Amino acid sequence: MARSSVFALATLAILLSSAQAQSNTWEQCGGQGWTGPTTCVSGAVCTALNSYYSQCVPGTATTTLASSTVATTTTASAPGSSSTAPAGSGKLRFVGVNISGFDFGCNTDGSCTASAAWPPLTQFYGAFSLFVHPTASNLVPGHDGQGQMNHFVKDGGFNVFRLPVGWQFLTNDVIGPVSQDNLTKYDALVQACLNTASTTYCIIDIHNYARWNGKIIGQGGPTNAQFADTWSTIATKYKSNPRIMFGVMNEPHDVPDIVAWAASVQAAVTAIRNAGATTQLILLPGNNWTSAETFVSNGSAAALAKVVNPDGTTSNLIFDVHKYLDSDNSGTHPECVMNNIDNAWSPLATWLRQNKRQAFNTETGGGNTASCAQFLCQQIAYQAQNSDVFLGYVGWAAGNFDPSYVLSEVPTNNGGTWTDTSLVAQCIAPKAGAQKRSIASFEQA
């Protein structure tokens, strides 16, 4: 019942917009299957984001936002805070999916086993290593991260992927220099991401929870210098690619000294910048599993606000925040119970504006249920309305998860036709249009 009301509202929205002669700023103005207006109101230009989605972007087609999102005609530039959309624009700069697999074998105490990684690429297993969806007849191309990402970009309108990897995979299980052989294997996934489109961004995410085998970086575990050395090697490899983002660390938690943790993050930032990656976006993670809700109250905001580039600025240093919508915020339940607006996103937006900073929600998601469709669509609509401080969101997760995984966003492939999970189709994909709708329009019947 709830689901049919969502479809009814979507149909109504299409009917309403097709009744207008011109699309308003940030509204759709073209694309495959689009039957609505194809011109924009004065002051906006209809700009193709991909083959099925064109949007009215303010000003002329040569604004930074347009040039970084128009497919193939321009080279993407490193994101800068000057190019962000104003509050209420209803357009998030980055929307993506986590492509998991190189992080398999990692536990929340930062113990990972390199050989337990499960690279989400067919070349590591052979093209025929398909596994079968347990509840449907669809064949799932297990490991086909390239196919999944191509589909997400082409059919869903996504423009960023987060590529988790265990630290131990990169250094071959010892604290020390990065193994170039292993980095080359991981680089195959990075290249697969970059190859999807000239406008796709790729986040390198070290998925170690601020730890190595149970011990916290800079607080009894690896030294800040050892952590910085890993980042220096990675940044050296990708320094000339503006479409790489550096995710310093996945989900620090139970870190006793947040000021000391900020020093570890600073060491990574300094190493990345000094390696020559001077303009790319770097994601700074706080304590408590990178919780968006407690980023300020937990002390992460104050500590990480002091992290700077070598020139003393905070340009392109973006706070990394996660949020799930289930009862205990763990992202382990199929049902969602909150949209996180009052408890997390609204207070965080206020703090970010006051401090002239921005955040990126690099993990969120839910079960393929009506409750998650409602609450996650509301969260996305709110983030889009506050896109001056929120850069975007990345869904958790596709890649090598079994499609029966509770938060699966793994699309199925039947004879070359890809089918998304219901939550991706209804909310997460930019194509679903959640960004452009009112929060109230997603109430369950």
Ligand SMILES: *[C@@H]1O[C@H](CO)[C@@H](O)[C@H](O)[C@H]1NC(C)=O
């Ligand atoms: C990492 O590289 C080393 C050296 O080439 C190799 O022995 C090892 O098997 C690699 N590890 C993985 C997980 O591929």
Ligand SMILES: *[C@@H]1O[C@H](CO)[C@@H](O)[C@H](O)[C@H]1NC(C)=O
């Ligand atoms: C922040 O959260 C962590 C748990 O992740 C906790 O250990 C720490 O005491 C909290 N700090 C504050 C200031 O609330």
Ligand SMILES: *[C@@H]1O[C@H](CO)[C@@H](O)[C@H](O)[C@H]1NC(C)=O
């Ligand atoms: C961690 O965050 C969750 C919500 O995201 C909150 O319920 C919990 O109290 C927080 N813990 C600490 C120690 O701040």
Ligand SMILES: CC(=O)N[C@H]1CO[C@H](CO)[C@@H](O)[C@@H]1O
């Ligand atoms: C909420 C969620 O799905 N978290 C996942 C984050 O990544 C680790 C390692 O890949 C998984 O074990 C978690 O389940």
